[in-house]
Amino acid sequence: MLDMDLIRKNPEEVMAALSRRGIEPPIGRMLELDSERRGLLTEAEELKAERNRVSKEIGQMKDDKARQEKIEAMRELGERIDGLDAKLRDVEQTLNDLAVEIPNLPDPSIPDGPDETANVVVKNVGEPKQLDFEGLPHWDLGPALGILDFERGVKVSGSRFYVLEGAGARLQRALISWMLDLHTRQGYREMYAPFMVRGQTLFAAGQLPKFQDNLYKDHEEDLWMVPTAEVPLTGLHMDEILDGETLPLRYTAYSPCFRREKMSAGRDVRGIKRGHQFDKVEMYVFTTPEEASDELERMLGHAEETCSQLGLTYRVLELCTGDLGFTAIKTYDVEVWAPGSEEWLEVSSLSNCGDFQARRANARYRAEKGARTRHLHTLNGSGLALPRTLIAVLENYQQADGSVVVPEVLHPWMGGVEVIRPEADT
């Protein structure tokens, strides 16, 4: 949610910033509504002040006749107030409906562009691996190793579902544990948060109302499956005023993620790159406006470290205005190279959301005693998405004999399995 005060004071600036996203928000209409709102508010409040004043008098009046007259007058006044309040609610609702649909303002520093083709590669680490044998894509490699079963996934749950088994399931679990431990060492607090949340929490994270179509929901209760751990983590400090001393708050959490993927029907249907359910380890930070920008760079470093410790070739992209997410002011994507399917896989997306989510969450802080409250700034980043990391590990570490070597950092969780072979049934 944008700051209405900012829109009021710098409408042209806001329009210009949003036009970089290729959208033309109804700022003019919002200014009208805002002005109308304030007019109604002032009027209603003046009448309420009078009613409060006279009502006090009524309570102390002895003369019954004069008293009845006042009561009658106040009854009429009350009706006028009711009318104004109703109009006010209506205007506020209309204004709010427009406001919640407007995305965050892109950071001035990020590149302009219509879509993902205009994203800028800002860093390359390592060379895309050339296998000196005929490498397999993971959708062939996994089933051949007996660790990935598409048919049974589909039988059980339908398209875009799969089953990991044996060393495959264990490898994913190893990755999760290792990542959580790594982020803990990097200064994040490990959290285990609900995988189902209320609508209010999704609103705070910027998922509702706009992205309702991508979410799974219980059919009779206000409970939704999370599309990312970012959602419950954003909700942690809803309606709180944090002490500035405690900042930054850095959290890491594992969660499954549930997405309908209606928008990408028919895309990436092969393999485990895009499913309705996938696992992810998330990093999340609540901090001050002053620190947010640096914090994004730090978080990027932490995601990069995850890739490099796994020995993966990766590159960092800075998203252009046209590819920027709804809540973000600036986003980096981290992509790893998968030599079997021969493509770059987005394993992490790291965003600075400014105060956009914090406004929706009513999450504030006070820098010091007596200071005014300010909205927190929030950042989120994957560290990393599991299926794609799994793809990269399998495809990068595959050997000519069809086996897969387990990256050394994962050994502590693999129960002695250092090479995954077709016959190895762990």
Next chain:
RNA sequence: GGAGGGAUGGCCGAGUGGACGAAGGCGGCGGUCUUGAAAACCGCUGUAGGGCAACCUACCGGGGGUUCGAAUCCCUCUCCCUCCGCCA
């Protein structure tokens, strides 16, 4: 799922129609006293919106209603607690 009891400021807790934005206590901040600290005493100590100054308005779990006037009465929802049932 059944029965009952609750939700008040950072915390505890009083308050059943007007004098209540809310007693009292704790905590916190400032001051007096003290070499310093403690104790004692005095004062201050919620959030938001509008004017941006005095001031006004709203908020006692959320929403709606009754009333000239609601923390207080009514309806409804949510959450918490106790007992019973069921259950990984």
